[in-house]
Amino acid sequence: MRTETGAFSAPLPADCSPALPLNEILIGDCLEQLARLPAASVDAVFADPPYNLQLESTLSRPDQSLVDAVNDDWDKFDSFSHYDSFSRSWLKAVRRVMKPEATLFVIGSYHNIFRVGSTLQDEGFWILNDIVWRKANPMPNFRGRRFTNAHETLIWAAKDSAAKNYRFNYELLKAGNEDCQLRSDWLFPICTGAERLKGSDGRKTHPTQKPEALLARILIAATNPGDVVLDPFFGSGTTGAAAKRLGRHFVGIERDKTYAAAARARIDAVETLPEAAIALTPSKRTEPRVAFSAIVEAGLIAPGDSLVDDKQRHRATVRADGAITLGPVVGSIHKIGALAQGLPACNGWTYWHFAQGGKLQPIDALRTVARGKLREAEA
Amino acid sequence: MRTETGAFSAPLPADCSPALPLNEILIGDCLEQLARLPAASVDAVFADPPYNLQLESTLSRPDQSLVDAVNDDWDKFDSFSHYDSFSRSWLKAVRRVMKPEATLFVIGSYHNIFRVGSTLQDEGFWILNDIVWRKANPMPNFRGRRFTNAHETLIWAAKDSAAKNYRFNYELLKAGNEDCQLRSDWLFPICTGAERLKGSDGRKTHPTQKPEALLARILIAATNPGDVVLDPFFGSGTTGAAAKRLGRHFVGIERDKTYAAAARARIDAVETLPEAAIALTPSKRTEPRVAFSAIVEAGLIAPGDSLVDDKQRHRATVRADGAITLGPVVGSIHKIGALAQGLPACNGWTYWHFAQGGKLQPIDALRTVARGKLREAEA
DNA sequence: CAGCACAGTGAATCGGCGA
DNA sequence: CTCGCCGATTCACTGTGCT
Numbered sequence: 001m002r003t004e005t006g007a008f009s010a011p012l013p014a015d016c017s018p019a020l021p022l023n024e025i026l027i028g029d030c031l032e033q034l035a036r037l038p039a040a041s042v043d044a045v046f047a048d049p050p051y052n053l054q055l056e057s058t059l060s061r062p063d064q065s066l067v068d069a070v071n072d073d074w075d076k077f078d079s080f081s082h083y084d085s086f087s088r089s090w091l092k093a094v095r096r097v098m099k100p101e102a103t104l105f106v107i108g109s110y111h112n113i114f115r116v117g118s119t120l121q122d123e124g125f126w127i128l129n130d131i132v133w134r135k136a137n138p139m140p141n142f143r144g145r146r147f148t149n150a151h152e153t154l155i156w157a158a159k160d161s162a163a164k165n166y167r168f169n170y171e172l173l174k175a176g177n178e179d180c181q182l183r184s185d186w187l188f189p190i191c192t193g194a195e196r197l198k199g200s201d202g203r204k205t206h207p208t209q210k211p212e213a214l215l216a217r218i219l220i221a222a223t224n225p226g227d228v229v230l231d232p233f234f235g236s237g238t239t240g241a242a243a244k245r246l247g248r249h250f251v252g253i254e255r256d257k258t259y260a261a262a263a264r265a266r267i268d269a270v271e272t273l274p275e276a277a278i279a280l281t282p283s284k285r286t287e288p289r290v291a292f293s294a295i296v297e298a299g300l301i302a303p304g305d306s307l308v309d310d311k312q313r314h315r316a317t318v319r320a321d322g323a324i325t326l327g328p329v330v331g332s333i334h335k336i337g338a339l340a341q342g343l344p345a346c347n348g349w350t351y352w353h354f355a356q357g358g359k360l361q362p363i364d365a366l367r368t369v370a371r372g373k374l375r376e377a378e379a
Numbered sequence: 380m381r382t383e384t385g386a387f388s389a390p391l392p393a394d395c396s397p398a399l400p401l402n403e404i405l406i407g408d409c410l411e412q413l414a415r416l417p418a419a420s421v422d423a424v425f426a427d428p429p430y431n432l433q434l435e436s437t438l439s440r441p442d443q444s445l446v447d448a449v450n451d452d453w454d455k456f457d458s459f460s461h462y463d464s465f466s467r468s469w470l471k472a473v474r475r476v477m478k479p480e481a482t483l484f485v486i487g488s489y490h491n492i493f494r495v496g497s498t499l500q501d502e503g504f505w506i507l508n509d510i511v512w513r514k515a516n517p518m519p520n521f522r523g524r525r526f527t528n529a530h531e532t533l534i535w536a537a538k539d540s541a542a543k544n545y546r547f548n549y550e551l552l553k554a555g556n557e558d559c560q561l562r563s564d565w566l567f568p569i570c571t572g573a574e575r576l577k578g579s580d581g582r583k584t585h586p587t588q589k590p591e592a593l594l595a596r597i598l599i600a601a602t603n604p605g606d607v608v609l610d611p612f613f614g615s616g617t618t619g620a621a622a623k624r625l626g627r628h629f630v631g632i633e634r635d636k637t638y639a640a641a642a643r644a645r646i647d648a649v650e651t652l653p654e655a656a657i658a659l660t661p662s663k664r665t666e667p668r669v670a671f672s673a674i675v676e677a678g679l680i681a682p683g684d685s686l687v688d689d690k691q692r693h694r695a696t697v698r699a700d701g702a703i704t705l706g707p708v709v710g711s712i713h714k715i716g717a718l719a720q721g722l723p724a725c726n727g728w729t730y731w732h733f734a735q736g737g738k739l740q741p742i743d744a745l746r747t748v749a750r751g752k753l754r755e756a757e758a
Numbered sequence: 759c760a761g762c763a764c765a766g767t768g769a770a771t772c773g774g775c776g777a
Numbered sequence: 778c779t780c781g782c783c784g785a786t787t788c789a790c791t792g793t794g795c796t
Contacts, residue, residue: 053770055770059772060723061787063787064722070769070770111506111770114497134511139769139788147535151563153509155493185529190789293555296555298592304652320625320652321548321555328660330554332557335558507771544774559787559788668775724783726784
């Protein structure tokens, strides 16, 4: 049932049971495999259970191309109560295997995360944080019927409320984040490009491969080099890849042999970082994009105020929602600016002006102010 | 039991029951007050239910000054199941009062949101999105044992899975956001400064006052001017303040007379924005349908005229009955457009063009003209 | 080779109306 | 109910191929 042990350079944990199969992918049912592991043996758990997505039919993009949706059998459940009993059973089994100071990370979307969160609270886990993975490049909502589903939620929990000595590398994270304590909202791109595993046909190997950067942050936050992280839904093996790169050990459980084989090959190709490099994660910062609605919300300009072009030929009115009106027409600062000039496009930030001390100022000046405030707030 | 009706300038909803007490704060138990409201009478609900906060001992900052934690009597529940039955009862009562097309927003933190989310799914609500309120200026984690709790979670849900026609002002939100559809992560500062209600002693009036900008975005997204929003945990009245400012009506329920009085005074001081700043304009989705045959009948285009795509790869002919022909095939502008491109579907209004003064114009321009004539005729 | 245009794609509970 | 048709709807990024 086991694949071969990968060559590995991380130090062996001093207190680990000899029965714990380190750096292996156990192929089979998650509950059966968990039952074979020794109690209180792992330092951390990352779990990416099926989300129970329920798309009713196919979805096409505005250009009529089809979205390749998650439609696998492993993601199908008959009801909430079936899903809940599934959650209860794997959470129980995972909890037995956790050391007292170990913590659990579970990731999910609104389809399943509220059920998982309730269930793990019922099972005695103690939630430390919920963490938001903000996707830098999510798939849009093609029908314009909802907000772009731009994040997933992680729950970070200790084994119970008495576990006060859970592992958390606070100083390390702070040092890697410009000396600022890490917030509960994390920004990462989704997994694409060279990192994304693809088969010989060029199609994605696994429908929901997680970015390695996400797992790296989790492992840096909640484990030390040489620790063991368990992943009961191993999939494409991101947990294993991040663990090996960062000098941690992993135990993976995966039902699907194809996924397990792809994960094994992927992990074997990973090289552990030199010890000195393992300490810190780079944190990317990007210039915040500021919407005109944020200017209105911040009170820098009031709904009902007038905007004019520099020669005062056109006069528009600011709306509470951050759109503007010109006569009967409502639209963005850019669209309405284009309309006023009879042009196909327009930069509303430089076209529209507001009066300040008898003088006209482009609204772009307000954006500069808002960016300053934003940086202050985030620093 | 009621406070006085506030002076208010929003238009009365045409179909609202006379028993719905508009723009009032009903003082008393939330379940009792909800039971008195007529069924299917409100357009939206915002709920900020008490959090089951678990601060075990007094928390102090590094400088030993005390943190004024949420520690009032209404915030103590002895167990998860007690909290769940509380959630179930208010969610049931709220659901009865919602119109079929109404939606619900609930806000919470990791202490309670997973319980509330599960319960509302069990009660038949259909989650549309979970939304993250990212706090620009959260309170840091003083002990350095967790991530900074920098967000709260909102659940947006329709009354049931069949409610497809829930209200959502997609186009407005997009226009206010740089012509880019709004994501599920929202950035707002927490409520501080002049906006934060304070008593004569200078202490904050309510422990968890929400920023008005957050409520404003919710109301802009999910209600129209003149709509009624219900808030069963009214607190400091942010929902009422935002509703009045944006020309919506509210119904508030609050148990604590001190909070209700502070909220009433606060709302009375709010002025409704000018209509141009809040009025809805018709979106493509809500405009009356115009058949292509009506365009032909109105003489805006003549039978026998040619239609081409923007690159002039295909040429169709207009028929007197409003169908078009492409070679031997006859069909609607949409069907023939799809056929020409070999796609499963096509919007013929934007695909087909006609020549005007040497330039190509989409036939959608003719539809705009026809709709204008229609409005004139009706006026 | 640089630069640009265009195609492809990602955990997604993604209509309304009349017959 | 279902069926059929109208007609509305996308952001950030990667990879490829042409000029």
